[in-house]
Amino acid sequence: MMRQTITAPVCAIECPRRDAPRYADLALREPAFLSVEAVAKHYRLPGFTGSKVVKSVDNITLRVRPGEVMGLVGESGCGKSTFARIVTRQTDVTEGEVLIDGEDWLAPTGETLRRRRRDVQLIFQDPYAALDPRMTIGTSMGAPMAHHGIGAGAADRRARVIEMLHDVGLDLSFFGRLPKQCSGGQLQRVVIGRALLLEPKLLICDEPTSALDASMRTQILNLLMDLKARRGLTMVMISHDLRVVRYLCDRIAVMYLGKLVEIADRDVLFESPTHPYTKALIAASLLDQNGLEATDAMLDGEPPSPLNPPAGCNFHTRCPHARPDCAEFEPGLKQARPGQFVRCRHWEEIAAGPFAAQPTSEVAYPTPR
Amino acid sequence: MGSQDKMTATRGDPLLEVRNLRVSLEGDKAVVDGLDLTIRRREVVALVGESGSGKSVTALALSRLLPDALKITGGSIRFEGQDIVAKSEAELNRMRGADISMLFQQPQVMLDPTSRVHAQVAEPLRKHRGLQRRHAFARVVDLLRSVGIPDPAERARAFSHQLSGGMAQRVMIAAAMAAGPKLLVADEPTTALDVTVQAQILRLLKEERERHDLSILLITHDLSIVSAFADRVAVMYAGRILEEGPTAQIMSEPAHPYTRALVRCSLLMPGADGRLLSIPGSGSQALSITDGCRFAPRCALMQAHPGLHAACQGREPALDPVGRNWKSRCHADHHLLHEGNVT
Numbered sequence: 011m012m013r014q015t016i017t018a019p020v021c022a023i024e025c026p027r028r029d030a031p032r033y034a035d036l037a038l039r040e041p042a043f044l045s046v047e048a049v050a051k052h053y054r055l056p057g058f059t060g061s062k063v064v065k066s067v068d069n070i071t072l073r074v075r076p077g078e079v080m081g082l083v084g085e086s087g088c089g090k091s092t093f094a095r096i097v098t099r100q101t102d103v104t105e106g107e108v109l110i111d112g113e114d115w116l117a118p119t120g121e122t123l124r125r126r127r128r129d130v131q132l133i134f135q136d137p138y139a140a141l142d143p144r145m146t147i148g149t150s151m152g153a154p155m156a157h158h159g160i161g162a163g164a165a166d167r168r169a170r171v172i173e174m175l176h177d178v179g180l181d182l183s184f185f186g187r188l189p190k191q192c193s194g195g196q197l198q199r200v201v202i203g204r205a206l207l208l209e210p211k212l213l214i215c216d217e218p219t220s221a222l223d224a225s226m227r228t229q230i231l232n233l234l235m236d237l238k239a240r241r242g243l244t245m246v247m248i249s250h251d252l253r254v255v256r257y258l259c260d261r262i263a264v265m266y267l268g269k270l271v272e273i274a275d276r277d278v279l280f281e282s283p284t285h286p287y288t289k290a291l292i293a294a295s296l297l298d299q300n301g302l303e304a305t306d307a308m309l310d311g312e313p314p315s316p317l318n319p320p321a322g323c324n325f326h327t328r329c330p331h332a333r334p335d336c337a338e339f340e341p342g343l344k345q346a347r348p349g350q351f352v353r354c355r356h357w358e359e360i361a362a363g364p365f366a367a368q369p370t371s372e373v374a375y376p377t378p379r
Numbered sequence: 380m381g382s383q384d385k386m387t388a389t390r391g392d393p394l395l396e397v398r399n400l401r402v403s404l405e406g407d408k409a410v411v412d413g414l415d416l417t418i419r420r421r422e423v424v425a426l427v428g429e430s431g432s433g434k435s436v437t438a439l440a441l442s443r444l445l446p447d448a449l450k451i452t453g454g455s456i457r458f459e460g461q462d463i464v465a466k467s468e469a470e471l472n473r474m475r476g477a478d479i480s481m482l483f484q485q486p487q488v489m490l491d492p493t494s495r496v497h498a499q500v501a502e503p504l505r506k507h508r509g510l511q512r513r514h515a516f517a518r519v520v521d522l523l524r525s526v527g528i529p530d531p532a533e534r535a536r537a538f539s540h541q542l543s544g545g546m547a548q549r550v551m552i553a554a555a556m557a558a559g560p561k562l563l564v565a566d567e568p569t570t571a572l573d574v575t576v577q578a579q580i581l582r583l584l585k586e587e588r589e590r591h592d593l594s595i596l597l598i599t600h601d602l603s604i605v606s607a608f609a610d611r612v613a614v615m616y617a618g619r620i621l622e623e624g625p626t627a628q629i630m631s632e633p634a635h636p637y638t639r640a641l642v643r644c645s646l647l648m649p650g651a652d653g654r655l656l657s658i659p660g661s662g663s664q665a666l667s668i669t670d671g672c673r674f675a676p677r678c679a680l681m682q683a684h685p686g687l688h689a690a691c692q693g694r695e696p697a698l699d700p701v702g703r704n705w706k707s708r709c710h711a712d713h714h715l716l717h718e719g720n721v722t
Contacts, residue, residue: 085573225658
């Protein structure tokens with residue numbers, strides 16, 4: 011299928027909300043493959059004293075370039091999996107729009123949607139749960155293709171499955187195996203292969219390696235890296251593990267309580283994290299490099315309940331740099347450096363202070379293309 | 380942590396000495412096989428390994444809390460000189476919580492959903508210290524405050540479902556510390572928590588260790604928390620310890636090929652070509668290896684040196700000293716051992 015280059019529709023001036031300039035995270039006319047425009051998902055929770063609204067995803071604008079791997083990180087409950095559900099059309103949005111390759115991805119319904127679901131594939135955390143325990147690997151991998159009418163008959167599909175098994179580093183013997191005869195890492199390869207057989211335009215990975223042991227995890231990450239290089243796949247990588255996104259992603263978006271707090275190119279984010287939450291997240295994730303002391307006084311308490319988010323900047327209750335005005339005004343996403351956007355009113359003062367960025371590692375990571 | 384701390388910690392006398400411990404499934408299939416482990420007073424020892432290596436079974440064996448299918452079939456566990464393996468159930472109950480406490484991965488699953496927090500934290504106080512309910516409550520509030528729970532008097536009356544994961548783990552720590560144990564066995568205590576909360580819980584455990592001269596056995600698969608937290612590391616593979624030594628050495632210049640691979644895998648350190656190292660094969664069959672090193676089928680060092688094949692596949696290496704307080708179970712010569720660290 012031909013990918014058309016799209017021109018970004020009109021700019022920030024037309025945006026209805028001041029705090030959410032459209033396409034803040036990309037240069038104005040850069041082509042985007044996935045455009046998530048001011049998307050919000052609110053869940054209504056009925057209760058005894060009246061219903062409450064959870065803003066699981068709140069006014070997120072994110073654009074992913076063709077062939078780019080975008081990382082989405084944050085703690086549990088920050089809305090990153092809701093984001094995945096929106097982009098895979100498992101749930102409707104409350105507001106906003108999603109474009110894939112320039113086309114409105116939220117418009118198709120019914121049969122049209124069913125046929126187009128192959129365009130966006132999702133890889134889950136637990137490969138054991140993603141595969142039918144009574145189906146052989148070959149059947150499991152072939153079934154979605156048959157569902158979407160891919161391939162000329164069963165023999166062709168079988169050939170494609172075998173070729174894909176090889177592509178994801180498994181041999182022919184896996185075709186007839188049952189999931190219980192495979193390891194977690196092998197099954198995650200199967201799940202990735204099954205998704206790729208549908209030739210998706212976009213691959214969403216929701217914590218693809220967190221259920222795996224260290225040695226299996228690196229196999230899967232190497233495989234995803236190969237696929238990225240070989241097929242030019244556009245991916246959104248959702249993870250709570252900053253090491254994983256650091257290895258795999260070109261750009262990283264950090265979420266906190268339903269909002270994006272920072273978006274930056276991978277190296278910029280790790281070398282000069284700017285939002286206080288990003289700093290704390292990096293310090294706590296890379297304990298081996300920074301030691302436990304580096305996290306002292308960085309973050310107290312836990313993420314507040316999304317049912318009752320703090321006013322103003324929703325991070326101010328845990329922020330070591332919070333000032334009185336943080337509780338009053340909600341900051342917008344502002345550009346801090348080229349390729350880096352941050353949602354904090356005081357980032358410049360903070361950057362000059364005692365928590366100023368320190369290099370986090372001497373290890374050379376693969377260069378994003 | 381300064382090096383001063385580590386020095387005093389290693390100088391402490393042994394609190395727990397595990398010798399040649401063997402834990403078997405029915406049919407005498409050993410899942411922990413010939414395990415030696417020493418924990419000194421005030422020392423934090425990390426037991427690391429991948430799933431199925433036997434680290435959680437070891438944790439349970441230390442308080443004799445193994446499920447029925449698993450039995451201790453050999454060896455000894457000496458705690459302050461007394462053999463736990465030989466103790467009766469009544470003696471064990473006097474010891475559990477009072478001398479050795481445990482902390483588990485999912486705090487919300489471990490807490491009783493039908494009883495309030497204070498009743499659960501008070502249980503060791505009432506059982507081991509004979510406190511009355513009323514006196515115990517005041518003590519519980521103090522304990523909850525000491526583990527950093529805000530509004531402790533109010534939280535004491537909460538049920539477990541009203542607590543977040545981090546708060547529930549703090550409650551579990553308060554309960555584990557209530558009767559003043561000497562050893563805390565923490566089995567993946569932060570795995571189910573968010574990273575920022577994980578750092579808080581680890582800091583809290585470190586404070587408890589300072590405050591109460593506590594020894595901690597930390598069981599984990601996450602090597603990044605190990606280097607920030609533990610004094611010594613023992614690496615487990617297929618029911619055995621393959622390497623044991625001071626944290627700094629194990630993390631920076633591991634002696635055993637498995638440790639080396641595990642460190643690089645866990646910390647996602649890409650090689651010169653930008654690719655991540657992975658350990659080929661899987662460890663699930665390693666328990667059935669009777670001749671030779673259990674890691675041999677997956678060992679890159681052995682494959683690179685054909686001269687080693689006969690030894691590695693012929694007989695199992697012993698856990699021999701390779702440095703001060705540092706042991707490794709490998710046939711390869713010392714100059715080969717560190718070969719992979721340079722590249």
